[in-house]
Structures are given as structure tokens and as C-alpha cells.
Amino acid sequence: MKSSESSRKAESHQLADRIRKLREGKRLAEAEEAGTAALLQHPDDARLVAEHAETAVRSKNWGAAIKRFKLLGKLEKRTPGHDAAVLKLVAVYVALGQPGEAETLLGKALAGHGPSLLLRKAEAELAQQHAGRGFDAARWRTLAESPELPAAGDPVRIPVLSACVAGLRLAGHREEARDLLERHYHKDNPSWKELLKDGYARLVVFDNGHTRAEYLSKLFDPPTGDTVRSGRLAITFDVMEQTWNKEFFAYRPLSPGPTDFLAVRKRSKEDFHQDMRRADFLSFALPVAAGYQDVVALGQSLGAYSALYYASWVPGCRVLATAPRNPLHPRYAGRRYASYQLFTHEYEMPVNPGASPVIVYDPRNPEDGRYVEQSLAVAFPGALLLRYPHCGHSITRYLRDVGVLKTATLAFCDGGGFPAFDRSKRGTSPEFLRNLGKLCLRAGRLDRARALVLRALELGADPERSRELLVKIDTASAGIPST
Template sequence: MKTLSNVESLVRKITDRIIQLQEATPSDTSYLELSYIFEQIDKLDKAKYVLQEGIQEHPNSIALHRALWSLYTKQKQQQEKIKYIPRVLKSWIQKRPIKFFDRLQGLLLQTRQYELSLSITQLQLRKFPQQIDLLYDATQKSLNLGYYKEAISYLETIKELVNDTDEIIRLNMKIGMVYILSGDFEEGEKQFTYCREEYNDLLPEIYKDGYEKLVIFNNGESSIEYYKNICSTKRVVATFDSIDKTNKAKPFAFSILKKKSVDLISLRRRTVDNYHQDLSREEYYQTIEKLVLFYEKRFAYGTSLGGYCSLYFGSTIPECKILSLAPRNSAHPNYGSKIRGNSEFTHSLSHPVNTEVEPIICYDPKERIDQHYITEEIQKSYPNATFKYFYYAGHRVPLYLQQVGVLKDIVSRFLAEEPIPNYSPKLHSKSAEYHRILALACKRDLKLRWSLDLVNKSVELAPTYDRSLALRIEVLLSLKQFDTCIEYAKEAIKIHPNLARFYILLADAYISKDELYMAIDILESARKKTKSKKIVKKLKSLKKQTEYQNA
């Protein structure tokens, strides 16, 4: 597999040639070169799709046919060879949209060649000057590079092409946001004032959540989204998503913050296995450097991965108040999770020491990973931090705080720059997560009866919470109450039919009763429903066990 620098060179070479020759429609040579790049990075399926599209566009190219046939041979895809002639004939009759430039753009973003990426979009615009998707794409790529005048020009062009009033209002808001982003606050304010005065009655109908959104940076994996409140505000919150959230959902804490008259700068991820190692502190701050100066009050807020990022990235923002809940980056080689141990970690292992910022860090000292990371690293990097302890809240601190009824109060106090009090321990009784974490601790200490009582209370408080339901079954397995395990596992499957863990727990209960074939039947059925790799692995192991016993 080629190194990133080699791939970068290959991508630059093909892009430079396309731009030089003004290839608005890719040549067969371009298809061959792009396919070759995907081969070099072991993306053989993408290499195949590129060649198939190339043959659709250049059916007489012997080189393309030869390359595709060779790729089928390498992948030992005999069926593909059999379908080859019919597929070629079909592509002549039913042409699919060209994705060549989309795939090339993906490589350009991956190798951070933003100038070339913009040049390719501009090349396409010469052929399709009124294609709105391309104009928005050019806007995004101009913002990546800090070309704000160009971005505004593209948005103004789109405005001339659309007739829909709602879309025109949105474009005016976006233009104002770019002005703010560029540091031209006066012109930005003029745009917002115009929208509020001219379309005062329409704004609440158009913006149900109260925000216009603009992606101000995107490298293909990490992105930064700017949310401008339709009401005037001089407060901004930089938000950072938790480990289970991607840019398909609303940003972290959106439902709470949208009621607080604040603008948002949200760091997002395309996939859940991205730990923002593709983004440096310098890139992050360079993107928002002028933007944050528009605001009189600046805040940063996140939990888990977002808690880590609220410190790592948020501390670059001048005079920023930070609320970090259970900070952790699972990709960290020293303080991360074993299951994500192969993830590349490019950030500095320790946060830079910062004596100016005074973050508020909320976490559970009984959570071993968090306690180790915070005491060994975070306390040293942020010596003026305030630490708030929530014993047996676990790592999912916001869930615990929500269950005990203080999350909104903490966020409100944080934004009002008021101290966060020590809440009554009696509030623990309201939290299913507290009882689950305490039950887990008892299970580790082999206090199984206590553990069962606690997890039953957790289920009583949150009857559908999958983690509590699973822990109850695990405790009963340890107590050898296998029939009860089976009963609860079946109930849990009805509630969560797509979660593999309950099928595995049900199988474990039958295995404990020496009913191996019943366990196999359950896993075979579950494999078809869930397509879970864990179930496949468990099934394979169980079948080997039965073969060994029958030998």
C-alpha cells in the first residue's frame, strides 16, 4: 500500500493534468490513472467502479477494457467476467451519472489538497455555470481556503438563479455569516438586520429550530458547522460531539442550547470511528479565528470525546469558558480503549499546559479510565481547572445529570457564568445510570445479590434501557439462574430486536444449561436479522465446540 505522500503525489499529478487540458469530461487516461490510485490504496472496489464508469463513457478504449479484466482476475471474480459483456451493453443503453469527479474530490480532501479541489470544481462550473450544486460546492471549498470574497460571490450567483423566497432568505443569512467569518462584522450585521426587518414574519416559519447553518470547514472526515441564531446575540458556544454522534444528527446539546439565545460553532464527524485525529488545533482555530471575535461571550461544551475536544480545541479560543464532561479520547494510546487501539493518534499525547483557561470538569472519580486520564494528564495541563465530582455517575455523565434533574441547571449556570453547586446526594435515587454503575461495581467485587438488587432498581427506573437490561442478565448468569436469564433475554429482544448482545446473552444462558444446539439455532436466526460480526464470531466458536465434543 502506498504511503500518504505517494498518494498525494499521484492525485496531484492527475488533477494537474485534468486542469491543464481543461477536461470537463474525463478522458480514458484519467479514468485509468484514478483507478490506479485506488488500487494503490487497496480500494479495489472503487478502482473497479471507476473503470466500469470509464468504459461507459469510452466504450472503444481497449486500455480500459484490459484494465478492468485484469482487475477481475486479481480479485478472482469469475462471476464478474461472466457478466462483463451484458454489463457493457447495458451501460451503453442506460448511462449512469458520472461520479469520477466526486471520487477524485474525495482523494483531494483526504490528501488536503484544497486548492486543487477548488480548481476541479471551477473547471466543472465552466461547463455547467448555473448548476447550483456545483456553486454550493465551490462556496464550501472557498471557505475551506479562507477565500471569503469568492464564497460570497458564489452565494450571490446562486441568489440570482433561485426564485424561491425561503431560499433567498437563507442565502442572505449565509452571506451575512460569511461576512462575520471574514471579520467584516459591520457588513454581516447589515445582512442580518435586513433579513430580520424585511422577513420578520417569515423567519420563524423558515427556521423551525431558530438557526441558519453554514459548513465553514470540511476535510472529508471532520467538519465545522456554524449555526447563526435568527435573533441577535453576542454569545457563542463551541460544541463538540460525543463518541456515538455523527454529522447526520443535530450537534451535541442542540436541544438545550437552542433555547439559550446563543450561536453555535460545532465540530462534527462523518463516521463514529473518527476521533478528530485528522484535525489539528491550528486548523481548528484558523477556521474560527476571526469569527469568535464577533462575540462578547465565548463558551465551549462537550462530553466524552467532546469533553476531550472542548479542552483540546476549545482552549484555543480567547477568553473562553469551558464545560467538559468526562473528557476522554478512546484513540489515545495511553488512556484510550483497547477496542480502538489501532486508531491513529496524531494529537500531542498531553494537552499543552494552559494557565489562563479555567475549565469546569465534571466526572466520576470511580470511573477508572476517566480518573486515570484526568489525574495523570488533564490536571497537569489545566492547573486552574475546577473539578466537580459525581460519584457512580459512570462515563455517561450527561445521562446521569439528566436523570437526577440537574443537567439543564448546570448548563444554565455555566452560560450565566455562575458557580455550579454541590447537589444533594439524595438525587442519586432518581438515576437508573447511578444504580447500574453501582451494580456493576458490586458485580466486579462478587457481591452478586447486592448487584442484582441495584440493577433491578435501575430497570425499574428505566425499563427499556439496554445497558441495564443486559447487566441484569449478566448478573443472573453469574448467579446461575439460567431460566430467569432466558426469560429476561427474550423480553429484552422484544424491546431491542436489532441489538446483538441480547441474542448472545440468550445463547450463553442455553450454553450454561448444556443446550448447545438451541444456542446455535438462536444465533443462526439472529445472524440473519442483525448481520452482527459478534454473532458470526460467537456462532463460529460454538460450532467448533460442538464438533470437538462430537469427535
């Protein structure tokens, strides 16, 4: 009998692993079929149900995800896995824009299964995501004083404590948060670095299913283990290709220092922040920013547009906008994404005389140059316009090529100026050479275009872009019509 039970468990584990690997390989239809077949054999196996539910989430089959996570909660009713199942279902309701359902679920789970520190943490975090509610210190204070907390294991105690510290900081009780951290944090305990690898506590402060704002509060410096008191907040906005399951913009250069973040994220590449009103943003950004002496906002392309549209209205916020552009804009963007129907913001950026953003752009780029000089320069009369000719829309690639991307970003955040265009470094940037090559190709100067792109290839950065352009030049040289 025991041998038969062991055999069934081993088989179900193999099936669960296969479903997960299919899903990770983006073979979602096969993962769905494999999950359905596996559950016919093992209908009450919690691990299989969990994998099947995750497949539904990845496929955005929300109805199936809800049913499967509810089943998982019943199967895990008396086990440590119950809380995880509830939290997964909460995430689905939030993704669907149904925070009320998520709150109801948490309330029922807490009432039916006794005090759960992780569920209470989720309840406190969800409560502060409602616009207009503000950040309530009482919830986090009560959670931090829970009698169950000291006896909880590190995998529960540390995430709950770190959330309480971040929650108290959000509510403006920074000294109380510091005292709480100093009472419970021990840098000799390896669990802190294992569970908070970068030293940050994370809380979601806004989530409407399409746009999410994540607050990251730095608790300690991982290399030294010393606690950190941050006086700077960086508000970041992602480029179009970034989604909220990836590292957010500017995290890598800024996170080693004493910087907290308010990262505004997107669920999908097709989300252009048209779902979030400026009033929504300010409802959470203003109280967060109020706790900091220095506030900066950064973005590239769509992120730069969003930094100007949203964060420039935060008093005292210093904005660095690199190549600002919203691909949906029906007047200033290219044809690929531009849409009068989908673009809901004002066609002209609202005039903000109180802001003095630094706008870095290529005046020779047809879209960026026209947008900055005809619209943004009017909207921000106090703006500093830094022109980087022939560096293209991807100015950050040029800055990386010439070795100043990180230092320029850090210098701006530290209160210094952003560097002006340095003509002497042009020839060391493959991005600059490719942009000149494109101009020569359009002008019919094919030999010059080819020489520029070959030089870009020698320099090495982004060689696939150079090879793609070289094919176009060779095609033109051979007299073959472009498609």
C-alpha cells in the same frame, strides 16, 4: 409512442425507488447490483444515475462515485439538475481530501454554464476552508450584490442570502450582515421557515475529509420569526458514536436560544480527531471566536477531551468537559481502542495555565479518575474539578436521570456555575444504581447487586442496560463462569 415513453419513465422511476430503499435499508451490495442492472436498461436516465452515484458514496466507492456524478452532470447539462450534480461531485472531492479538484470543477462549471448562484455560493464556501486564507468578506459581498439574486426563486435566493449573511459575520462585518438580512428577510414569507427550519444559516469552515467544522449562525427565531443578534458562540465536539450526518452535541438544549455554533464533527466513528492539528483548529476557531463576546466549549467523553485539547487554547473560552477521555490514548484509555500507532497527540495534555475549564468526572471510574487526576489536573492548574462518584463514564445519563442535564448545561453557558454532586438525588438515578450494582457484583455481594438493579428497572431509564446487568448477576448467582 407517447404511451411507450410514459411506460419507460414509470419503469425507471420504480427502479430508482427500489435502489433508494435498498440503500436506506443498508443493503448496499443489493443496491449496487440493482443500479447496474437498471442502467443496462436505461443508460441515459438521470434519476437512475443519481441513485447509483449515491450508492457509491454510501459504499465509499469514491472512484465509482466520481464517474457516476460526472455522467450525471453531462446528462443534466441543460437542465436545473446540473448544479446539483456538480455540488455532489464537489462533496466527493472534499471527502477525499482533494479541495483543489473541487475548486477546479466549480471553476469549469461556472465558466461553461454561466453564472450559477448556488455554484458561486459553493465556491465561496470552499475558498474559506483553506487554513491560513481567513474569511474573505469580498466574496460574500459580491455574491449578495449579484444582479441575478433578486429574480431568483426562494429555493435559491434564500440559501444564498443566508450564506452571505453568515459569511459576512464570519469575516467580522456583523453590522453589514445585519443590514443585508433586514433588507431581504421577511418573516411573513413562509419560505424562510421552510428552508431554514431552525433559523440557522450553515457554512463549512474546515473539512479535511475526516474532520469537519460547521459554523451555524442564527438568523431568526422560528417561533416568533424575529431576527436574532447572537453574542454567544458555542464550540461543540461530538462523542465517539456521533458522525457528521447526525445531530451534533448540545444542539438541542442550546439552539432555541441566541447561540451560534462552531460544531466540530467526525466522518466516522473510528475518527478520533487525530487528523486535525491544534494549529489547524486554531486557524479557523480564533477568527470565528473573535466576533463574539462570550465563547463556550462543550463535550462529553471524546468530545470533552477534544474541548480541552483544542478549545482551551481559544482566549477567554469557557470549557465544560464531562468525563474527558480519548479511547485511543495508549496510557489512559482501556484496551479496546488504545493504540500507540494511531494516537498522534501528546501523551500528556499540554500545560495550559491560562485556561480554567470545568471538568466533571467520576473519581471512582478507573480510567477517568486516573486520567483527570494524574494528567488533566496537572495540565490545567486552574481547573475546577467536580467529582461525581459512582456516576460512571456516562455522567450525562446521571444528570438526565436526576433532571438537571439541560438546566445545568444552560446555567453554565449563561455564565453560572455547574452544580456539584447532590447526594440526596443518588437513589433516583438508574445509572447511579447500576454502577453501584456493578461494584457489588465484583465484590460478590450478589443480593445487594440484584436489589440495586431491580430498583433501577423500576425507575425505567435505559431498561436494556439494567436487564443486561441483571443477567450477569443471575449468572454469577448460579455459579456459571462468565464468558
